[in-house]
Amino acid sequence: NAGVTQTPKFQVLKTGQSMTLQCAQDMNHEYMSWYRQDPGMGLRLIHYSVGAGITDQGEVPNGYNVSRSTTEDFPLRLLSAAPSQTSVYFCASSPQGVAKNIQYFGAGTRLSVL
């Protein structure tokens, strides 16, 4: 069972570079989301999607873009990386949203922006 797969596991960027963090799930879940985890801050929601073609902003969306062209994939794009975006990024999915179902998390992408 693959579950939620995130790539890459580690990434180092220079300030101003752009990149895409990949997230894929094979459970046919409708809901997917991106969080960042920073020391002393807990996990904070960046963007989420309730289905293909539908995305919305979370608590900290600035500097990030998302799209959801398929049910399986939910990539997170950093447009122009900044040191403040150094963090661990987690992707999660659930079948009908957190109201009734448990969220499944990927293993995370550890990003450093120099």
Added chain:
Amino acid sequence: KQEVTQIPAALSVPEGENLVLNCSFTDSAIYNLQWFRQDPGKGLTSLLLIQSSQREQTSGRLNASLDKSSGRSTLYIAASQPGDSATYLCAVDLQGAGSYQLTFGKGTKLSVIP
């Protein structure tokens, strides 16, 4: 804005002890509460989900309770084992059904000493 607090931030206990982790939230109008486990360098694993209409949930040696009116939840771990060592996070939904936004606490880091 919903705020979630977990006390203590860290806890060290000898193997075999029963222990309680605490979670409090400021807005009692939640839809559900989840407890997660996070191992170092790994993603989150959902342990228990309590709907707002429920008082508790049990899974093996774990028991989670919810008191919406007081804004509190506890995670009880019976007969702790070294394998229970991890960070435990609680999370509540930010709004009702359909919003799909979780607010996380900063976690309690548990160490079980053999």
